[in-house]
Amino acid sequence: MQTKITIVGAGAAGLFCAGLLGQKGFDVTVIDNGKKLGRKILMSGGGKCNFTNLDVEAKHYISQNRHFCKSALKRFSQWDFIQLVNQYHIAYHEKDHGQLFCDNSAQDIVDMLIQECQKGQVKFMLKTQLEDVEAEQQGFKLSTSQGFVDTDKLIIATGGQSMPALGMTAIGYKIAEKFSIPIVPVKAGLVPFTLHKPLLDVLSSLSGIAVLVEVSNERISFKENLLFTHRGLSGPAILQISSYWQVGEEITINLLPDLEFESTFKPLLESNRNQSLKNCLAQILPKRLVDVLIQLNFISDTIVKQLNPKQQFELYKKLTQWRIIPNGTEGYRTAEVTLGGVSTDALSSKTMAANTQPNLYFIGEVVDVAGWLGGYNFQWAWSSAFACAQSFN
Structure with a gap:
């Protein structure tokens, strides 16, 4: 019987992780409260998506543990993501400070992630609010606006609270708190x-x-x-x-x-x-x-x-x-990233798994890792998603 994996959040980290896991043969479902996949990706970089940077190091990230991001960034680097972009023949260009943008549109990156998900037969539950999570003997029971969902493993990829107009909420932090996982106080970053x-x-x-x-x-x-x-x-x-x-x-x-x-x-x-x-x-x-x-x-x-x-x-x-x-x-309304989040002390830097709650994972912006302007936050999304997916056998 296939292991059921539910990912909450259809942003950069969630979609990338879903595609990787689906292609490994897992039964993957992505839940998101929006009606569209990759909403923040589509808005990023003036619609051109600054999807990574040619120069990515731990010094480009803010976290209470500045070493936490090193493992994931090393195991799936900017060059790995660029290789995937090249496989899909997405045209891109370099701007100042090594920033890479799509020539055409951010939609190219979203389409690539969707195709990766389709290869893995990933299922989507859009326009679905996650209301509560209960741990069970063999996984979790999720209470959603569309009914209950049973899952063996749960990956939280809900992002931060920046750009609330795109439907960003604090649900990821609430889930962490429910399982006694500490949260580093959050605030708006990359903001006027x-x-x-x-x-x-x-x-x-x-x-x-x-x-x-x-x-x-x-x-x-x-x-x-x-x-x-x-x-x-x-x-x-x-x-x-x-x-x-x-x-x-x-x-x-x-x-x-x-x-x-x-x-x-x-x-x-x-x-x-x-x-x-x-x-x-x-x-x-x-x-x-x-x-x-x-x-x-x-x-x-x-x-x-x-x-x-x-x-x-x-x-x-x-x-x-x-x-x-x-x-x-200007606060979360115009912030490009959320500082703080799920404490890295509570997670494995190798797998993104919660140390104290089996089968629970946190990836992307919801974690206390925030990048500089210039494609660094997308790279953290790709790298943390990859680290998480690689831990599933």
Whole structure:
């Protein structure tokens, strides 16, 4: 008699794991509360799905145990997933920092995962809410909106709480808690910042403007684009630092990440001595941003030659050390990932199995492993799903 495996969640981790297990001959059913498979995949990367990264290491992940992800990432690497993508002749391209995106559409990745599931005769129960789980002698009894489901093994791939509009819920954490599996407190990650007034009122006029910056706190820094929005700050640099930000903490924005004082900035001032400072700086920064910095009294509206050497350096320091305390983040509504989740102390890094509850597994974003922006969270989904599937004989 076939072993029955039920996977809760039809996202990246759930679909990939289902296809692998189905092709190994198991009786696999995937339950999901949505009416469509891979909803978050379809939304990702502006509809192009940043499905992995050419450079994947443990340092690209946030977890209370930073070593936990190493085993899975090693056993199913980015190269393994790229090989699968190539088998399906999906066209893709590389963007900055090794990010890989579909040429056509994220639908290509979803279609690939569905075909992998079809090869393994995986069954789907869509538009189905999981309401409760009871452990039984030989597995679990699931109470769902479509009735009871008996299963020998249960894999939780419900994701986090980011993007609740896509139907993301806390059910994965509730199941863990039911079986006394600890949860690392969750919060939104890879998420835009909101700003306090009156700073917001001034900076919101820059909505839509992007600028290359290096943004940092006391622990880490990221050099990427910052995007001004009508709610605050966004763009890759901000999303990255948000995962490392604590409420009330200051961030430092370097508006001139590629300019050294002696070799670049000072010569720029010297060669534009008779210009207004505003026009001079507009050669290296968006003009509207310079206007706003003057409006904030952050820099003065003067002629370049009126600045003595000390004032020139003070100006450079200001532009490279703009300190802001965000009001908060936009929360789960726009977050790309959920930080925290099922504690890695309670799971096997080799199989993703719960240490204290037989036949129960957790994979993907529901686990306390969150990646940087750039395809890392998808790679964790593929790798953790593979680790789990390989443990089934």
